[in-house]
Every structure is written in structure tokens, then in C-alpha cells.
Amino acid sequence: MTPPKALPTAFLRAEGWIVWLLGAAAFAAVPVALGGIGLSWDAINHHIYLGWIIEHPRFDRDFAAAFYQAYQYPFLYWPVYKLAMAGASGVFAGVVLALMQSLAVPPAWIVARACFPGDSWADAAFRWLGVVIAFLGALTLSLLDSTSNDMGAAIPLLWSVALAFLAAGIPQDEPRRVLFWIALSGLAAGIAVGFKLSNGPLVLVMPLAWAMARGTLTQRVQRVVLAGVLTIAGFLVAYGYWGWQLWVHTGNPIYPFADGAFDHLRSALGWHR
């Protein structure tokens, strides 16, 4: 049986970029076709406000302006705020936000390539179909007509999983390359938690993904530990400033969640407003 014909090397090298570009174009086509972007209850209540307070911190002026949603992690809402204040049209704003969401396409393709690493047209077809199916979810598509941060917060987690699969595809005799990608995966996982705390329970599963890559038991344990440490670092990089602001102004770095859990810490440190 003759082996399947391989696709041109140039195409294979550029495939990831091509998939991303096509995915970005498809995402951007949504607000263009809809003539704008939808503002939801959440957008009316707190999305614009949260983007605003990044440039104009208002702890001293406002109090629960958007009720307790006013204390959510705000940074992912900065783009929609700037677009609104710049007088952008809904189409323009929607396209910008859709292009940001398209950062989810490359990691989906990377995982698809891990499942289908071959050079044949059939392998490429499966990869592409995998990416198409990845973004056919009704919920995922609905976010293209929304200013929510759900996809933005999921993108680092997607990259974390993708980088773990990238590492798993590296031969065992290249431990440094493996370590590099797993380290980045850990960092991305931490950023994901910083962007949205609800990613935390999902990130607890990532040590399994970090243990995928080939190596001895000792090497796998080392990778998991390193990635775990970098997860914490990534979390601090992404969330540290905001968590500190919440601590200073409310006595709870994850305010208003688990507020009672910080009573002892507030007492011990003599915190007061």
C-alpha cells in the first residue's frame, strides 16, 4: 500500500497561521454580518464601568457602583471600554473583540495537530475539521455577539492545555525543550486563574497534562512542580495588582467572595478602611 501523499512542506509550516487567519476572518465576519455587537445585562451593568476604572480607579469615589460586580477583575473589559469611549461603531468594536477572541483558534489547532500529526491531506483535513467543530458550540458562538470576558479568560487555559500537548509531542531526548513548553503552560494556567477565578478548579487538572510528556518519573515530577510554581507566578502577574487593590480598599483580595474567611487576617494585620 502506498503511503498517503504528503502536503507541501511550505503549506505544513504555514498551516497554523493559515488556520488562525481563516478563523479570525470567520470570527470577525460575525459582527460585520450582524451590523454591530450586542450589549447584555452585564455590559449595561458593569462591563463598561470595569474598563473605566482601570484608567480611573474609583475606590475612593464609588461604592458598589455596579453592585458587587464592580469588584470583578476588570482588565479584560478595558478594550470594550476604550472602543466605547472612542466613539467606535458597533461593527468596529465587534470586529476588534472578535479578533481578540480568535486567539483561541491556534491552541485548538495545536491540540488537533497533536491528535493528527501527519503530513497527508487526510491528516490536515481532520485537523481543520477539528478546529471547525471546536468553534461550533452555541455558547462559544454567542460570545462573538457579546462583550463578556468568558472567552478572554478561557484563552490562557486553552493555551496551557495546547502547550502541554506540544511538550508531549517532543522526543524524550530533548528534555529542555519539553521543560520550556511545560513551563509556559504553567504560566498560562496561572494567568487563566488570574483572569477568572473560576478557572481555578479546572487548572487543578493541569498536573495530569504536564505529566503527559515523555520522560522518567523524576522528570515528570519535576515538570509538574515547576509548572505548578509558574502557575502561581502567572496568577500573581495577572491578578496581583488587582488583588492588592481589593485588599487595600476592602480587606479581601477576592472581594466579595469568601469575605468571612479573611476576618482573622484583617484582625491580625489590623486592617481597617
Add this chain to the structure above:
Amino acid sequence: MNRFLPDTWWDLLMRPFDMAAPEANVYVETVAPDVRLAVVLILMLAVGALWLWRRRANASVNVSAPVVWLAVLLLVSMVPWFATTGNGRYFIAWLVLLGPLCVGLLRALPFSAGRKLALAAVVIVTQLFVLSQNTPFGQWTWIRWEEPPYFQIDKPPAEPATYVTIASLSYTLVAPQFPLDASWINVAAGVSPRDAAELDKRLSSAHDVKLFVPAIPSQVRAEGQPSPAARKALAGLLKPHGVLLDESTTCSFLRSGGLARIGVRAGAHRPESELHKYGFWICPVTYKRPPAEAPDESDPAVDAVFEAVERLCPRFFPAGGNAQKTNEGWIKHYDTDVIVYLFDDGTALYKFWRSINPVVIGKRDQLLAGRVTLDCTKIRAPNWRHGGP
């Protein structure tokens, strides 16, 4: 809140199939049918069965290690997902990775490449059909941002003030259009005991405190003033928070094209000539610290009935909180999307937010005597497996 958490083990097992149904509030608030998780799980079972069968014949299955790992990671990730919220918006990453996993599992099937690709196309066409019947776009939309500005209001007052909002929907998207040194305080649902002192301090020291509230078009009178009934209602809502609206005070009216478009989109059949009645009332208010111990409206006899209800299904009627007096009895809101009513005639009912009708729980005497039972698995609105809501 247990909005998306399965109620029983069977609900948990059926969740992937429930997600494929064109119903809202399954794994996300909106109608978002998604066949892919069900397809992936069926493929996992098929590939697993194939593997077991071929193992007996000392043959192999064409499933790669990454696909196996991806399947394991998905299944393991579903544990914390369902242990915490079951909310699809917090599981987006894995909903995306269903794509590569789906084709990875298809590859393991004992068919030609062409047939496998055809099966992948079937999955795509099926999901596209589902989407065509329930468009994902506009699901979250209250108002479309098309031409700028993103949300039109007339020019706000130039003088900074402290704006108090009372609606749970704060409309702070307009706040950046106000002077930067304005202040915004929301008192919609009350604040935690720890924050009460801070709220009191803010309001006590605030200058020029004003209520900022969306106007009710039917209650807009000459020069944009609220009707007496609207004033009375607003004053009643504000009073428990110590915010006092003098019913004779003059409010200003900030017209809003944004609010008009929300109203029209929501189905308000208002002629063009009345669209000018959409806007915000801005009314001077004063603040007087409410009593330290708010008058306790609750009645121990009433509390006993609610406690009896709460013992029936603690998962949906968690203990705690206070009932509120109404014209016809008492009402208590639970964080689980359920409201319990106790009418003056002693009848207790609950209403789940997605259900059309309330459901009678029982009479006061029956509840207190412990003679009422309730099937806690039937509190939510029935889904497709039970005949629909």
C-alpha cells in the same frame, strides 16, 4: 446558587444530552444547544467498546496517545466543573477542545479515511442544523451597539454629584459620560453587614446626593417629572436604605435613546411620539442613617412556616435570610432561583424562576405538623426529558 448543578446522578449522566436540547438554563442561562459533548461521549463509549473487543482478539485500535489523554483530561475536568457550578461559561476551554477530541475519536473507528471525514461532516451539519434552529447570536442582547455612541444619553449634568442607584441593573455604562468626580453608589439589594458602616460613611459625607433611576415611560409627566405614584414607589424603595426622596421635589429628566431602544427591543409598542419618555430620572435625595436595628418585620409564626418549607428541600430553600411582608402575606427570595410565598390564608407556594406557574407546597398547619412532602427533584422547570417547561 445551584442554577446549573445536576440534581441527581441521572441528571449528571444525562447532562451531555440535556445540553443538546434547545432549552435555556441547562448549562448556561441562554438557549445554547450543543450536540458535541454528547457526540464525544458516545464516541468514547464506542471506541472503548472497540478497544475491549479488539483486545480479546489481540488486535489494536487506531487511537493515539494524545487522543486518550485529551479524553481523560476532559472527563477529569468535568469533575471540578460539576462540583463547583456546572456553568458552561466557566468551561469554555473544554467546550472548544471537544472539536479536536471529536475528530480524534472518529479516527479510531474502523472505517476508511473518507468515511471518517464524512462522519465528521455529519457532526458539523448536525450542529449547524441545531444552530440554524436556535441562533446563538443576540442571545445575551438587551441593546445592539450599531452606530455610535454605544449608549445614547443626553448631556449629563456638568456639576458632580453623588448618584445613588436603586435598580439591580445599575446602568453604570453611562457613568463615564458623567463628570469624573461624580460618585456612584448602588443600594439595590443591600450590602453585607461589614460594608454597612462604609456605605453609611459615604452617604453621610456625600454632597448633593441624587437618585439616578431609569424612568418608567408611562409614569413620565410634564417636563419629565415622575408621576405621584412613581414618586411614592421610589420613595418606598429608598427608605429602608435611609435615602429619602421628598415627593414634592423637582427631578430632572435625562433623555436616553439607549433606554428607548432597550424598551422597543423588549417589545414596548410605543409610537415614535412617545420615545422621548425614555430616560433617567435624576432626583435630589437626602440621607439619614437608618435605625441600627431595622424594625423586625418578621413574625415568629411566619418564620416557623418558612423553616418548615426549608426543611423539605434545603438544597433549594436554604435556611437564613428574612421574609418580606407583602399586601397578601409574605415572600422570601432564595439564592437558588426560587421564591416562596406564604399567603395570609395559610397557603404556601414556591415558584422556580423558569416555571410558568407557582406550585402549592401545602397549608400552614400541614407544614408545621410535618405532614407535607415535596419531591425536590421536581422543583426546577421540567426539561425535554419531562415534557418541557
